[in-house]
Amino acid sequence: MCAPLEHLLLCVSSGFSESLWLPTASKKNRRDTELSQRSATRWIFSVCLAFSAFSSIGHAATLYVGPTAQFQSIQEAITAAQAGDLIEVHAGTYSENLLIDKQLSLIGIGEPIVSGMGSGSVVLITADACLVRGFRIQHSGADLQTENSGILLKSSNNRIEQNELSDILYGIYFYRSKGNTIRSNTIRGRKELEAGERGAGLHLWDSPNNTIEDNTISEMRDGMYIQSCNGNQIRRNHVSNLRYGLHYMFSDRNIFEDNFFENNVAGAAIMYSNHIEFRRNAFVHNRGFSSFGILFQECNELLAENNFIIDNATGIFMEALRKTRFHHNVIAQNDVAMQMFSNSDENVFTENNFVDNLTMLQLIGRSTTTKWSENGRGNFWSNYDGYDMNEDGRGDVPQRVQDVFEYIEGNHPRLQLYLDSPAARALAVAERTFPVLKGSQEIDMAPLMQAVDLRYPFASSSEHHRLKEIPTVIAMVMFLGASLMMWTGQRRRRAKSVA
Numbered sequence: 001m002c003a004p005l006e007h008l009l010l011c012v013s014s015g016f017s018e019s020l021w022l023p024t025a026s027k028k029n030r031r032d033t034e035l036s037q038r039s040a041t042r043w044i045f046s047v048c049l050a051f052s053a054f055s056s057i058g059h060a061a062t063l064y065v066g067p068t069a070q071f072q073s074i075q076e077a078i079t080a081a082q083a084g085d086l087i088e089v090h091a092g093t094y095s096e097n098l099l100i101d102k103q104l105s106l107i108g109i110g111e112p113i114v115s116g117m118g119s120g121s122v123v124l125i126t127a128d129a130c131l132v133r134g135f136r137i138q139h140s141g142a143d144l145q146t147e148n149s150g151i152l153l154k155s156s157n158n159r160i161e162q163n164e165l166s167d168i169l170y171g172i173y174f175y176r177s178k179g180n181t182i183r184s185n186t187i188r189g190r191k192e193l194e195a196g197e198r199g200a201g202l203h204l205w206d207s208p209n210n211t212i213e214d215n216t217i218s219e220m221r222d223g224m225y226i227q228s229c230n231g232n233q234i235r236r237n238h239v240s241n242l243r244y245g246l247h248y249m250f251s252d253r254n255i256f257e258d259n260f261f262e263n264n265v266a267g268a269a270i271m272y273s274n275h276i277e278f279r280r281n282a283f284v285h286n287r288g289f290s291s292f293g294i295l296f297q298e299c300n301e302l303l304a305e306n307n308f309i310i311d312n313a314t315g316i317f318m319e320a321l322r323k324t325r326f327h328h329n330v331i332a333q334n335d336v337a338m339q340m341f342s343n344s345d346e347n348v349f350t351e352n353n354f355v356d357n358l359t360m361l362q363l364i365g366r367s368t369t370t371k372w373s374e375n376g377r378g379n380f381w382s383n384y385d386g387y388d389m390n391e392d393g394r395g396d397v398p399q400r401v402q403d404v405f406e407y408i409e410g411n412h413p414r415l416q417l418y419l420d421s422p423a424a425r426a427l428a429v430a431e432r433t434f435p436v437l438k439g440s441q442e443i444d445m446a447p448l449m450q451a452v453d454l455r456y457p458f459a460s461s462s463e464h465h466r467l468k469e470i471p472t473v474i475a476m477v478m479f480l481g482a483s484l485m486m487w488t489g490q491r492r493r494r495a496k497s498v499a
Contacts, residue, residue: 066090074098074106074114083127089135100125100132108134111164115139121152122168133161140168144199150187153177153207160185170199171220174207174229181211189220195243195265200225204232212237222247223261226254234259244269245286256281260458265289267312271297280457282308283315293334296321296344304329308456315357318344326352330454337361342368349444350374353451355382361402361442372401372444380448388449399447 063077063085064070071077074094077087083103091110097117100106104127112135116122119141123132132151141148150165151172157179164186165171171187174180187201201217202224204210209231216238217223223239225247226232232251236258239245245261246268257279261267267283270276276299283293293312296302302324309315315334319341329352331337337357342365349372354360360383372378376394386397
């Protein structure tokens with residue numbers, strides 16, 4: 001049988017004491033003895049901490065909440081629990097607001113419902129390193145100023161996983177809360193409210209180094225509102241049917257990968273931030289008054305690659321965006337592919353696909369220092385009508401990113417009504433062939449003859465197969481329609497000849 005911890009430490013301490021306090025013959029020996037004593041003290045302290053941690057783990061208990069369990073109230077179980085305990089909550093509806101003020105794990109079995117009392121936050125977490133998993137959380141208060149939320153985090157290193165939040169003002173609110181993992185939650189706001197009266201699905205303030213993955217957010221004011229938060233990793237979230245999919249400011253070194261922003265007033269607004277990386281995100285069907293797929297304002301040294309910016313009012317909006325690299329992106333079927341202020345400097349566009357946009361570039365100002373090609377590689381433009389005599393894959397004729405009428409439109413938007421006329425469009429084509437008027441100097445010197453092969457990561461294999469079948473179906477319908485018209489015409493001619 002093992003000796004108690006106190007006895008073990010006493011023996012260890014006594015042994016060291018006997019060895020450390022033997023008579024010594026010199027000052028040097030006494031100094032060495034003092035150093036050895038300090039090392040021994042540190043070693044004993046480390047052993048105490050290790051045994052203390054082991055002891056606390058060993059004594060963790062599981063408390064049960066349910067209609068016939070030892071606790072009928074979740075908050076009663078939280079009050080009775082010790083730090084490190086697990087609380088298992090079984091199916092049912094629990095009408096209460098929860099305060100988690102000690103390190104606990106709350107696990108929902110059968111999706112128990114935590115229904116708030118209609119005021120404050122449904123779940124408030126003030127202790128670090130808590131886990132909340134498997135709950136349906138609903139019915140928060142309605143005060144934006146006091147952060148009424150489904151879950152309000154005022155602590156760090158928590159895990160919030162596999163919960164469903166609805167009928168809440170804010171979804172999950174981070175208040176100076178860092179190092180959390182927010183994964184696989186579904187957040188739906190109050191659809192009956194105007195967008196400005198709702199909170200954000202995920203609201204981060206002064207909360208760095210969080211991991212946010214695989215969440216679904218809809219019908220909030222903003223999907224993710226991020227302010228003064230550095231070093232977050234944000235991946236594979238689906239954000240739809242709200243104002244801004246991503247509203248982001250004063251936050252550096254965040255990474256966004258594989259997120260999908262669709263059917264919002266605006267996909268993303270990125271402002272006053274530096275060193276952000278965007279990879280494999282989609283900004284799709286974001287339309288409305290002054291809408292855009294993604295907006296950049298007063299940002300520096302960003303990286304955007306392998307993103308899909310499709311079917312937006314304006315694909316990319318840039319004001320004071322500097323030293324940013326756009327590589328391997330698809331900008332397609334937008335009303336305006338890019339709207340750029342001349343204070344956007346030293347940006348690089350290379351090997352992007354610009355496909356079927358109504359207007360390629362609206363430049364506000366005379367020119368920028370944007371580079372449209374690098375190392376002999378430009379971009380693919382679906383409206384390019386040049387040629388490639390030496391067959392090196394690059395057009396021999398430079399591509400004007402902005403024709404003369406788009407240049408006038410960018411600086412004199414009131415003329416847009418006249419510039420959209422068929423005559424103006426015809427003159428724009430002629431101007432590309434026989435340039436007479438001096439317009440924009442935004443030129444791709446090495447346009448690509450073929451589109452860069454980029455895989456759309458958000459379509460399933462079956463969807464991809466159906467997309468491939470669409471041209472064939474259209475061709476068949478056209479063929480059948482033409483055949484029917486010919487057959488009808490022949491019948492009419494025969495009827496006339498008989499008559």
